[in-house]
Amino acid sequence: MLYPFIIFLWTLLQILIGYNLILPLLLFFFYKITGLFKKPAFVRTEVSEHDYAIIVTAYEQTELLPAVIASILKLDYNNYLVYVVADNCDVSALQFDKDRVIILRPPEVLASNTGSHFYAINHFKRQHERLTIIDSDNLVDRNYLKALDYWFDRDFHAVQGLRKAKNLDSTIAALDAARDMYYHFYDGKILFRLGSSATLSGSGMAFSSSLYIEALKNNPIKGAGFDKFLQYVLVSKGYRIAFAENAIVFDEKTSGTEQLVKQRSRWINSWFRYFSNGFTLLRKGISNTNLNQFLFSIIMLRPPLFIFLILSLICLLINAFISPATAIIWLFSLICFITGFALSIVQKGTDHRIYLALSGIPRFIFFQILSLLKIRSANKISIATRHVHPKNTEGI
DSSP: OHHHHHHHHHHHHHHHHHHHHHHHHHHHHHHHHHHTTOOOOOOOOOOSOOOEEEEEEEESOOTTHHHHHHHHHTOSOOSEEEEEEEETOOOTTOOOOTTTEEEEOOSSOOOOHHHHHHHHHTTOSSOOSEEEEEETTOEEOTTHHHHHHHHHTTTOSEEEEEEEESOOOSHHHHHHHHHHHHHIIIIIIIHHHTTSOOOOOSSSEEEEHHHHHHHHTTOOOOSSOHHHHHHHHHHHTTOOEEEEEEEEEEEOOOOSHHHHHHHHHHHHHHHHHHTTHHHHHHHHHHHTTOHHHHHHHHHHHSOOHHHHHHHHHHHHHHHHHHOHHHHHHHHHHHHHHHHHHHHHHOOTTOOHHHHHHGGGHHHHHHHHHHHHHTGGGGGGSOSSOOOOOOSOOSOO
């Protein structure tokens, strides 16, 4: 009796791991099918500007603030104020337009993304209708707010923009950009088109101010992962998060191995902290027959890329000895994943450095394994990623 039970568990484990390999192609297939019945494009008729609060968060570092503020002040928009929350920063050298940019320095160290956001909210100069969150290492496209308006005008209350790479100065940075392209394509564009929500990315996102306050005012989040919890709360409440691919934020990509390990350890830790919310959302999606909640729960339960890829290779190797036929299925599934990954990055305008960096994927995965080993101490690591641009851009 024990042997059939072990076989059942082994088969179930393989299914739970392997479906992640074919999920991207399945999503792409249904995305193409729905594209055949695409509704006419929405024409924005409202021309009045809405009142935005642009919250820029900085922790311990201010070197990149002048660049991001300069890009914000070039926005093709007039009705906004910028709130710079300089947490544990020296702001004595910061000089900005005082009518447009408000510098806030909390008297006590917050070391929290949501803590910085609410510190800004509590110091709003007026009651802003909408807020958007930008990191201190970002740059924004001049049409960023107008692109957000497009979706707010369609009665969405939460919008995720597109984060493009600001730098591709090393193999790691280029692979980090490739990873972002994969997630934006499947977890943003395709997932939203299929009737679910785009996942939140920590910056380049915007909300109705009242909704953001309602979602997090009684849920203080420490450490990384506030976006993971926030997206769960919003989708659980029945909201859809729109994906605005024309609302572009240029994001500083991780360039060095030490940066990568520290950053990924925080991110992996946040996945382990919040992935179980996916089960709650799955039950809710099934009981409510809610497509948004059902599809989004599947994405929440999916492990980070490198984890299910490593587990898939282990399953392939084991089956090569005990079940060659099953090993062929695993090989086919891995080919499906590679095809799906290629579809996400083979796009018009993809920088050639991203293609050249793909040979560095094994080493990129190796450093993420090191990150996995450090997740227990992840919350003790500074919430800020210190960006260093190496002079040698060859290799990792």
